[in-house]
Amino acid sequence: MHRHNLVVRFSETDMLGHVNNRNFFMYLEEARIRFFHDLELVAEEWNFILASVKCDFLKQAYFGQSLAIETYVTRIGNSSFxxxxxxxxxxxxxxxxxxxSVVIQYDFQTEKSKPMDESMRTSLEKYQMQKLKGGL
Known part of the structure; x- marks a missing residue:
């Protein structure tokens, strides 16, 4: 498991006083990018695109609340994970x-997915877990 911590900023709340739903996607992105960097998956140039993202909202979050985003790999394919x-x-x-989310390794010059090399696959496997029963 990879862990990224953050504190909710006032600007991320809405008129109802809780974190606006769009900001949860920003939190997921922030943790995802930190995951890429910490695993040294990013080459000199960015080499990933996001194919799919989903978020289920379970409880409200508020200004000043300390949050932790835990990231796991659930599947590793040929060019995606x-x-x-x-x-x-x-x-x-x-x-x-x-x-x-589903992330694809991508060649921006050819505009096509490209296979992951063995070192990238090995890095991802260190954070792999089996998908939980019932989905997320």
């Missing part, structure tokens, strides 16, 4: 939201 992410309250460990 699936990520499973949990956004949790750092103090209570309660799930706030769950996300799932």
């Amino acid at each position: 699936h990520l499973h992410q949990h956004i949790k309250d750092q103090e209570t460990d309660e799930n706030i939201a769950r996300g799932e």
